[in-house]
Amino acid sequence: MEPEAQGSGTSLIKTVLWLVVLILIVGGLIIYGKKGGEEKEASKEPIKVGVMLPLTGDGAPYGEPARNVYLLATEEINTAGGVSGQPLELIIEDSKCNGKDATSAAQKLINIDKVQIILGGFCSSESIAATPVAAAAKVALFSPGSSSPDLTGISPYFFRNYPSDASQGKVLAEAAVAKGWKKVAFLQEQTDYALGVFKAFSARFTELGGTIIKEEVPSNTIDFRSVLSKLKTANADAFFLDPQTLPVAERVFKQMQDLKWKPVLMFNDVVGGAPETLATYKDLMEGALTAEFTADPNNPKFTKLLAEYKTKYGVDLLYASSYGPTEYDAVYLIKTGIEAVGNNGEKFAVWSRTVKDWEGASGKTTIGADGDRIGGHTLKIVKDGKAEVMK
Amino acid sequence: MEYLTHLAVLVGIYSILALSLNLVLGYAGIISVTHAAFFGLGAYTSAILTTVYDLNFFLAALCGVLVAAIISLFVGTVLSKFRGDFVALGSVGFNVIVWSVFLNVQELTRGPLGIPGIGRPNLEFGIWNYEFSSNVSFLVLSVIFVALVYFLCQFIEKSSFGRALKAIREDEEALQVFGYRTLHYKLAVFVIGAGLASIAGALFASYITFIDPSTFTINESIFLLSVVILGGLASNRGALIGALALVLLPEFLRFVGFPSDIAAQMRQVVYGVMLIVLMLYRPQGLVGEYKL
Secondary structure, eight states: OHHHHHHHHHHHHHHHHHHHHHHHHHHHHHHHHHHHHHTSOOSSOOEEEEEEEOOSSTTHHHHHHHHHHHHHHHHHHHHTTOBTTBOEEEEEEEOTTSHHHHHHHHHHHHHTSOOSEEEOOSSHHHHHHHHHHHHHTTOEEEESSOOOGGGTTSOTTEEESSOOHHHHHHHHHHHHHHTTOOEEEEEEESSHHHHHHHHHHHHHHHHTTOEEEEEEEOTTOOOOHHHHHHHHHTOOSEEEEEOSSHHHHHHHHHHHHHTTOOOOEEEOHHHHTOHHHHHHTHHHHTTOEEEEOOOOTTOHHHHHHHHHHHHHHSSOOTTTTTHHHHHHHHHHHHHHHHHHHOSOHHHHHHHHTTOOSEEETTEEEOBOTTSOBSSOOEEEEEETTEEEEOO | OHHHHHHHHHHHHHHHHHHHHHIIIIISOOOOSOHHHHHHHHHHHHHHHHHTSOOOHHHHHHHHHHHHHHHHHHHHHHHTTSOTHHHHHHHHHHHHHHHHHHHHOHHHHOGGGOBOOOOOOEEEETTEEEEOOSHHHHHHHHHHHHHHHHHHHHHHHHSHHHHHHHHHHHOHHHHHHTTOOHHHHHHHHHHHHHHHHHHHHHHHHHHHSOBOGGGGSHHHHHHHHHHHHHHOBTOHHHHHHHHHHHHHHHHHGGGSOOOTTTHHHHHHHHHHHHHHHHHHHOTTOSSOSBOO
């Protein structure tokens, strides 16, 4: 017994030592970080706004450009005199596109940084999990990217300027019926966004008497040939492609060409909002239907955003036709809101429901009583490799 | 304070996971890379039962334990056919299967959309109704659960059952020679570990109020393995310390003043480096008594 007891004694001391070392390292870094912060000019007390973004993990490809857009808009606002004379300061936290990290990020922003407004989450899972946290603390949560239908009316403290997936599914279903299509082959990527689109489409389409033959593929699928062959034999009136990301769509189009399958196409706004893809697969696309939530290319605010993003970061804005403009507008909406009702989460959330025909880079924004953006997707048809508004 | 309470709840949930995995990995020496599956089974069972069937949280959590236990009995039997490192590979496969079920059985799990709006636990006796809606009350509840699980694990460690497990870990054949049915011992601890993990799942679902399949992937199983290994194998205190360190470390790194354009990535890098350094200098973990 004796040696064992001694062993556990020394191991305890070692553990304590290790913990001390760990605390010293982390503490040192924190103090170092604080020092860096203090060197900044403290001319006027900045207005702190929290930001939740997926900067690492699966959602990172969306988080990076989003952060750039936020910082660009904030810089513009601050050089133009800030919000009611005070500079805007973004406190950016990584929420990793999952509920657990989103609640941690929201708790930190609300209780440590004492923000009243949080810009985010981006992924729907982030927004769904962070909403109860924000609501309990009476902090407004404003998402420019979460599109899950589950978020409609989830809380008076949540709103979004990105339309719900339900809107495009419905628009496309009605268009398909109007075209006289009875049977649609459907290929869906297994993600929350794509499933949301499918659910909305299928609810409306079957209600109007249509039938759907559906196949699902996981996000990491490379070879679609067997699924495509199966859908091809279904002899449907149209083929609806419902991916989450563009690479998946491009692989499908490539393999459709290999299979020499040229059905009438329908697709969601991921493809509809990608002019290069439409041009590359021009011969497949002719007459394809898509519902797109998009900025008007002639909108001066939108063209300004594209130009300034390119100047500042040296690359073209990704998701220019979808998330980019809503993210840009979100920062300006926060400015407008704070100027109207002050930096108060509760008042800001109430104010958000009064936003009507607000002009921004994503067009006119109107927020409904359920916190959703009203309007949203317009039906488009692809002609000669370009998506045009269908008359 | 609310932020610290939140972190404490997460530490509590991960402590239960670490304690339960430590039984399987630390004491019995079964390299199980599927603990997130049982975590998920508990979370999904209780989430579905409380949201769709309005069952009380505690009953739903109990059902989760039963589901996890039954499934783990089956999985454990299959895994017992493997030897050595192949157990680890086989268990990875099971984690993938469970994750695919969460993703595909949409009638039940809503697939990638996840289950939102899961309620907080409440206790009801006649007219007296208490809901653990504040984070502080939830923390108290999770501390009670952690304490119960901790004492159960301590009890197992001290019992003859625990000693037999350690002996199996050191030399399974020797124990078989003495007439022990080692398979039964290993199955029993595997089922107990799975049942306890499912309690953590129920707490997690009810605390975060939202679950989706992406939380219960192999990555989570590997994270749990690192919690247990870093804390120290075959030590219940080690499991608690591991959970404390690995849940809190990335959160503390939020306060390190990295430049904002690389902050998130730098946090991951620092976190990774710290894990590597710890493993280099303390391969037996912080307080472990056994090395893999």
